[in-house]
Amino acid sequence: xxxxxxxxxxxxxxxxxxxxxxxxxxxxxxxxxxxxxxxxxxxxxxxxxxxxxxxxxxxxxxxxxxxxxxxxxxxxxxxxxxxxxxxxxxxxxxxxxxxxxxxxxxxxxxxxxxxxxxxxxxxxxxxxxxxxxxxxxxxxxxxxxxxxxxxxxxxxxxxxxxxxxxxxxxxxxxxxxxxxxxxxxxxxxxxxxxxxxxxxxxxxxxxxxxxxxxxxxxxxxxxxxxxxxxxxxxxxxxxxxxxxxxxxxxxxxxxxxxxxxxx
Amino acid sequence: xxxxxxxxxxxxxxxxxxxxxxxxxxxxxxxxxxxxxxxxxxxxxxxxxxxxxxxxxxxxxxxxxxxxxxxxxxxxxxxxxxxxxxxxxxxxxxxxxxxxxxxxxxxxxxxxxxxxxxxxxxxxxxxxxxxxxxxxxxxxxxxxxxxxxxxxxxxxxxxxxxxxxxxxxxxxxxxxxxxxxxxxxxxxxxxxxxxxxxxxxxxxxxxxxxxxxxxxxxxxxxxxxxxxxxxxxxxxxxxxxxxxxxxxxxxxxxxxxxxxxxx
DNA sequence: AGAAGGACCAGTGGTCCGTA
DNA sequence: AGAAGGACCAGTGGTCCGTA
Numbered sequence: 001x002x003x004x005x006x007x008x009x010x011x012x013x014x015x016x017x018x019x020x021x022x023x024x025x026x027x028x029x030x031x032x033x034x035x036x037x038x039x040x041x042x043x044x045x046x047x048x049x050x051x052x053x054x055x056x057x058x059x060x061x062x063x064x065x066x067x068x069x070x071x072x073x074x075x076x077x078x079x080x081x082x083x084x085x086x087x088x089x090x091x092x093x094x095x096x097x098x099x100x101x102x103x104x105x106x107x108x109x110x111x112x113x114x115x116x117x118x119x120x121x122x123x124x125x126x127x128x129x130x131x132x133x134x135x136x137x138x139x140x141x142x143x144x145x146x147x148x149x150x151x152x153x154x155x156x157x158x159x160x161x162x163x164x165x166x167x168x169x170x171x172x173x174x175x176x177x178x179x180x181x182x183x184x185x186x187x188x189x190x191x192x193x194x195x196x197x198x199x200x201x202x203x204x205x206x207x208x209x210x211x212x213x214x215x216x217x218x219x220x221x222x223x224x225x226x227x228x229x230x231x232x233x234x235x236x237x238x239x240x241x242x243x244x245x246x247x248x249x250x251x252x253x254x255x256x257x258x259x260x261x262x263x
Numbered sequence: 264x265x266x267x268x269x270x271x272x273x274x275x276x277x278x279x280x281x282x283x284x285x286x287x288x289x290x291x292x293x294x295x296x297x298x299x300x301x302x303x304x305x306x307x308x309x310x311x312x313x314x315x316x317x318x319x320x321x322x323x324x325x326x327x328x329x330x331x332x333x334x335x336x337x338x339x340x341x342x343x344x345x346x347x348x349x350x351x352x353x354x355x356x357x358x359x360x361x362x363x364x365x366x367x368x369x370x371x372x373x374x375x376x377x378x379x380x381x382x383x384x385x386x387x388x389x390x391x392x393x394x395x396x397x398x399x400x401x402x403x404x405x406x407x408x409x410x411x412x413x414x415x416x417x418x419x420x421x422x423x424x425x426x427x428x429x430x431x432x433x434x435x436x437x438x439x440x441x442x443x444x445x446x447x448x449x450x451x452x453x454x455x456x457x458x459x460x461x462x463x464x465x466x467x468x469x470x471x472x473x474x475x476x477x478x479x480x481x482x483x484x485x486x487x488x489x490x491x492x493x494x495x496x497x498x499x500x501x502x503x504x505x506x507x508x509x510x511x512x513x514x515x516x517x518x519x520x521x522x523x524x525x526x
Numbered sequence: 527a528g529a530a531g532g533a534c535c536a537g538t539g540g541t542c543c544g545t546a
Numbered sequence: 547a548g549a550a551g552g553a554c555c556a557g558t559g560g561t562c563c564g565t566a
Contacts, residue, residue, distance in 0.1 A: 089546095090549090090550050090551070091550065091551090092550095093548075093550070094550095134503070135499060135500060135502065135503025135504075135506070136499070137494075137499070143539085144539075145537090160539085160540085160541090160551085161550075161551050161553095162551065164539090164540070164541075165541090165549095165550090165551095193547095193549090194549075195548065230539075230540090231400075233540075233541090236398060236400070237398060239398065241398075352566095353529085353531070353565090353566070354530065354531090355530095356528075356529050356530070357529080357530095406558075407557075407558055408558090422531055423531085423560085424530075424532085424561065424562090427560070427561075428529095428561090456527095456528065456529090458529075496560075
């Protein structure tokens with residue numbers, strides 16, 4: 001039985017491919033299935049490399065176009081970026097905290113991270129209400145439109161790349177809070193960084209999917225707070241790869257050991 | 264009580280706006296609500312006019328890129344474009360036919376139109392099955408991907424603008440086949456063209472929506488064959504406008520005549 | 527004049543990679 | 547080295563308008 005896709009998570013960077021190529025990939029433990037994905041990825045990268053370097057557009061002034069709509073009430077309940085007006089700092093990085101623990105220093109904790117997901121949900125509900133009033137198409141997910149709305153409403157600390165990056169961590173928090181809490185305590189104790197915690201969140205999620213017929217989409221959709229988030233690509237790929245591994249294991253145990261039972 | 268939005272359907276081209284501007288608009292019967300939409304539309308048109316004329320790219324040869332995948336079984340059950348190989352004609356135009364009636368001459372009938380919707384559904388199901396097998400995102404609606412798949416599978420007579428154009432006609436056929444059949448017979452008897460029939464399909468649909476709390480999205484979603492189609496913009500707008508009219512009528516009858524009953 | 531559909535365009539989902 | 551997020555890009559939903 002080859003290394004399964006989950007174990008491959010801890011092997012990133014060990015492939016023959018340049019390290020950069022394998023980032024966020026599911027790993028090659030599954031064999032042919034993942035070669036296809038990896039090949040598509042390579043082609044994409046190549047296309048990109050044919051183009052010039054990224055344009056850099058900086059505008060240090062305020063965007064006056066919608067300044068009037070800004071809402072300066074900062075209901076950022078994490079440590080945020082402090083009170084510096086007009087400094088436009090980044091948010092403080094996350095650290096692994098236990099449930100209930102407040103991050104000290106220029107850091108934000110994981111309860112704060114999960115709180116951001118709840119805030120996005122509130123913004124979605126507002127966007128939905130406006131759409132319904134106007135008789136317009138009503139989003140069922142947290143879309144670009146919702147992120148734009150959040151920004152206009154003053155929640156400049158919410159952005160799409162960040163929220164998408166940690167969706168599966170929030171999923172575990174929603175689907176099995178006990179497991180999520182345990183994982184946080186364990187990773188904190190080991191002194192791991194946020195990236196390691198984030199990686200570690202995949203495994204219990206795939207285990208949940210295994211118990212529910214591998215249908216990660218319906219698992220997301222069945223949970224009221226989770227259903228508004230797109231299933232992350234990598235989580236979907238992991239579930240698929242593991243389902244194939246499980247099926248292969250089952251069928252080989254039938255053809256090898258199963259004979260004794262069947263006849 | 265001003266002309267309601269549905270009656271306004273038969274008034275297209277009577278507005279003070281240039282005729283072209285009002286095409287596919289809901290009508291101005293509703294007042295302020297529709298002024299906003301019309302204004303947005305005008306701005307859009309203006310933006311477009313600032314740009315140059317459309318580029319014209321013609322390639323009269325075959326697109327060899329995916330010729331190998333072509334499927335020459337023509338299961339077009341309508342009159343289609345006949346057997347001319349490599350002629351690349353358009354489909355014959357639709358005419359208003361009664362249920363069961365086959366169009367004669369270079370025309371296609373409405374049963375054939377509805378059959379195209381069923382074919383799209385079959386193509387969607389195939390795309391969904393492939394996506395599930397591969398563990399990829401699985402579309403729930405007839406998307407660009409499905410139209411592309413249909414074309415590759417040889418159904419070159421299916422295209423997005425056509426299918427979107429008549430979605431609400433198919434909706435009526437799904438939701439109230441009796442009413443749909445009656446409308447077809449009536450419009451045929453009056454010698455109306457397809458455009459007139461298409462316009463006439465809106466009214467009974469809005470009446471259905473009225474009976475179901477004006478929620479056209481949930482009406483579509485509740486029907487297994489209809490749920491795979493996006494609700495057409497104009498139908499959504501008509502339902503919204505009529506809901507507002509109905510609410511206004513109800514509230515004015517409360518404030519005017521309702522007094523007698525309430526006190 | 528009525529109709530079919532190639533082609534366009536604004537804004538999407540997805541995430542890379544220059545930045546701090 | 548680890549992380550936050552501006553910015554990019556391929557492919558979408560929507561439908562106009564040059565064409566037959």
